[in-house]
Amino acid sequence: xxxxxxxxxxxxxxxxxxxxxxxxxxxxxxxxxxxxRELMMGPRRFGDxxxxxxxxxxxxxxxxxxxxxxxxIVRRRKLPPPASVQVYELTDWGYEIEPVFIxxxxxxxxxxxxxxxxxxxxxxxxxxxxxxxxARRAGDAAMTLGFVFGEDVFRVSIAGGRLEPRRGGIEDVxxxxxxxxxxxxxxxxxxxxxxxxxxxxGMEVRGDAGVFARFIDFFDLPQKASMEA
Amino acid sequence: xxxxxxxxxxxxxxxxxxxxxxxxxxxxxxxxxxxxRELMMGPRRFGDxxxxxxxxxxxxxxxxxxxxxxxxIVRRRKLPPPASVQVYELTDWGYEIEPVFIxxxxxxxxxxxxxxxxxxxxxxxxxxxxxxxxARRAGDAAMTLGFVFGEDVFRVSIAGGRLEPRRGGIEDVxxxxxxxxxxxxxxxxxxxxxxxxxxxxGMEVRGDAGVFARFIDFFDLPQKASMEA
DNA sequence: CGGCATCCGGGAAGATACTG
DNA sequence: CAGTATCTTCCCGGATGCCG
Numbered sequence: 001x002x003x004x005x006x007x008x009x010x011x012x013x014x015x016x017x018x019x020x021x022x023x024x025x026x027x028x029x030x031x032x033x034x035x036x037r038e039l040m041m042g043p044r045r046f047g048d049x050x051x052x053x054x055x056x057x058x059x060x061x062x063x064x065x066x067x068x069x070x071x072x073i074v075r076r077r078k079l080p081p082p083a084s085v086q087v088y089e090l091t092d093w094g095y096e097i098e099p100v101f102i103x104x105x106x107x108x109x110x111x112x113x114x115x116x117x118x119x120x121x122x123x124x125x126x127x128x129x130x131x132x133x134x135a136r137r138a139g140d141a142a143m144t145l146g147f148v149f150g151e152d153v154f155r156v157s158i159a160g161g162r163l164e165p166r167r168g169g170i171e172d173v174x175x176x177x178x179x180x181x182x183x184x185x186x187x188x189x190x191x192x193x194x195x196x197x198x199x200x201x202g203m204e205v206r207g208d209a210g211v212f213a214r215f216i217d218f219f220d221l222p223q224k225a226s227m228e229a
Numbered sequence: 230x231x232x233x234x235x236x237x238x239x240x241x242x243x244x245x246x247x248x249x250x251x252x253x254x255x256x257x258x259x260x261x262x263x264x265x266r267e268l269m270m271g272p273r274r275f276g277d278x279x280x281x282x283x284x285x286x287x288x289x290x291x292x293x294x295x296x297x298x299x300x301x302i303v304r305r306r307k308l309p310p311p312a313s314v315q316v317y318e319l320t321d322w323g324y325e326i327e328p329v330f331i332x333x334x335x336x337x338x339x340x341x342x343x344x345x346x347x348x349x350x351x352x353x354x355x356x357x358x359x360x361x362x363x364a365r366r367a368g369d370a371a372m373t374l375g376f377v378f379g380e381d382v383f384r385v386s387i388a389g390g391r392l393e394p395r396r397g398g399i400e401d402v403x404x405x406x407x408x409x410x411x412x413x414x415x416x417x418x419x420x421x422x423x424x425x426x427x428x429x430x431g432m433e434v435r436g437d438a439g440v441f442a443r444f445i446d447f448f449d450l451p452q453k454a455s456m457e458a
Numbered sequence: 459c460g461g462c463a464t465c466c467g468g469g470a471a472g473a474t475a476c477t478g
Numbered sequence: 479c480a481g482t483a484t485c486t487t488c489c490c491g492g493a494t495g496c497c498g
Contacts, residue, residue: 012471012489014263015284017414018353019334019360019451021263022343028259030490034243034250046460055244057491062462072341072454086460093454097336103329105248110322112301114251124247131248185246222248225301225322241470241490259471275480286472291481315480 023100026071031056033101035064036090039074040098041123041154042167043089052121073097098127105131109222116189116222117182122152125181126165129219132189135161138218143211146170148178158218175207187212188219252329255300260285262330264293265319268303269327270352270383271396272318281350302326327356335360338451345418345451346411351381354410355394358448361418364390367447372440375399377407387447404436416441417448 014021027033031053038044038052049061065088068074073094079085105128108114120128126147142159148170155173156165170176177184177194183202186192194212197203205212243250256262260282267273267281278290294317297303302323308314334357337343349357355376371388377399384402385394399405406413406423412431415421423441426432434441 012259015347016263016353017345017347017349017411018263018266019336019338019343019357020266020330021353022340023333023337024262026337026340026342028257028262030257033253033257034245034247037247037249046462050460055491057493058460058462059464059492060490063489091454093339096339096454100329100332100336101249103332104252107248107326107329108252108255109248110325111251111255113255114248116246118244118246120246124245124250128248182246225320225325279480284472286474287481288473288483289471292470 026073027068027097029064029067031060032064032068035061035068036073036094036097037101037127038121038123039088039090040095040101041126041165043077043087045085045087049088052123054119068094102127102131106222110225112224114222114224116185120181120185122147122149122154122181125184126154126156128185129156129163129165129188132219132222133158133163134218134220137220138163141214141218143175143215144173145212145215146173146176147184148176149181158215163218173207174211175205175209177203177205177212179203188216189221191216191221255302256297256326258293258296260289261293261297264290264297265302265323265326266330266356267350267352268317268319269324269330270355270394272306272316274314274316278317281352283348297323331356331360335451339454341453343451343453345414349410349414351376351378351383351410354413355383355385357414358385358392358394358417361448361451362387362392363447363449366449367392370443370447372404372444373402374441374444375402375405376413377405378410387444392447402436403440404434404438406432406434406441408432417445418450420445420450 013025016022027036034053035049038049046061050056050058065074069076072091074088075091076086076088079087109131138158138161140161145156147154147156153168153170154165155168155170156163179197179202183197187194187197187203194203194205194209198205242254245251256265263282264278267278275290279285279287294303298305301320303317304320305315305317308316338360367387367390369390374385376383376385382397382399383394384397384399385392408426408431412426416423416426416432423432423434423438427434
């Protein structure tokens with residue numbers, strides 16, 4: 001005679017009119033914001049998300065996608081034949097959480113406990129460029145770069161003091177970097193010379209290596225917050 | 230032969246170099262961000278936090294304050310005699326999370342599921358002003374308002390297209406509103422006429438009521454996101 | 459294989475009672 | 479007033495298995 005175990009999340013909500021509190025009701029559950037992060041550069045399949053979010057189990061991913069879909073942040077779409085696969089993508093409103101995400105990343109990167117040597121996903125690196133890009137240093141520089149992480153291909157364009165990463169389309173870029181995400185972090189934020197990374201066989205720079213070198217100079221090392229006051 | 234039960238939160242971290250992921254390690258636990266919210270307008274005592282965060286139990290509050298203190302976001306301070314009470318306050322770096330908070334609130338307020346009629350804390354209302362303030366509508370208007378919620382007294386100043394709420398110091402304001410936080414929400418966002426609220430006995434406007442009326446016009450009704458696309 | 463349901467162990471959240 | 483101790487509930491994470 002047990003009652004059905006309806007997923008009654010109402011007890012876990014904050015019951016607070018504060019906008020931020022409602023934001024936490026929407027994306028405050030564990031993994032939710034990271035699922036959104038992986039969708040921020042375009043639609044992805046269930047398996048892609050599992051692969052990129054190390055430590056997230058399938059059942060929790062299912063729950064999060066259901067919740068985010070119910071909230072109107074994510075929608076599922078069936079690609080037309082012959083692909084005919086199901087993908088998840090952000091709604092227009094879902095994409096608009098990006099500035100929150102960027103600012104949170106910028107704030108947390110100043111944490112004394114932040115460890116930039118941990119593993120990092122391809123999407124994270126691309127989004128981190130938006131967080132850490134110093135438009136003042138870039139001035140009116142204009143360039144396009146390609147980043148190839150196995151199957152995942154990104155194009156980063158800089159123009160008019162703005163940086164914009166996208167998926168795909170790197171035929172016409174100034175330079176292409178073929179590597180793994182953590183090595184990009186080492187080069188851009190750790191200021192490890194790309195030649196050293198190339199010598200280890202972990203990175204290949206095709207095209208104008210000078211462009212990549214200038215690109216690296218557009219990024220500050222995130223400076224830690226002091227614990228005083 | 231049981232192992233000691235060290236508080237091993239390492240299993241709950243994301244192990245991700247992404248700045249935002251680390252941000253969630255810092256403030257992603259339940260209630261953490263709302264504790265920070267209540268500290269955003271200045272130091273508070275343990276009991277104050279309990280009172281303002283309805284639904285948060287004492288043990289969880291203790292855990293959050295410990296965690297946030299260990300992260301360098303919150304510090305505990307003993308006020309000098311004769312007060313001699315302990316208060317919690319944000320560190321300088323802790324205060325810098327405010328833009329994240331403001332943007333999250335602005336984004337979530339557009340959720341179809343957001344219910345502005347729920348209870349709201351005094352600090353939340355003050356911070357919501359920063360989220361919803363429309364500098365374009367305010368133009369070059371300059372005014373100061375006092376808000377009195379029982380013991381909690383706030384001063385809101387508008388000048389040069391900027392709005393700034395602070396605690397205390399309302400001797401010289403243009404108008405003072407004595408009421409409860411939800412009724413401010415009703416007046417400012419629900420556009421319920423203050424006279425109607427005053428007639429119910431829930432609000433008293435002391436001073437230039439016209440200033441409060443103009444103030445209300447500086448705020449948009451948050452418009453919902455469409456669920457399309 | 460992609461997507462999702464089910465079962466289980468550990469641990470965080472929540473409520474209550476208790477202590478200095 | 480400021481927490482601590484204890485107990486219950488339930489979420490998270492891992493494993494397994496079903497189904498198209």
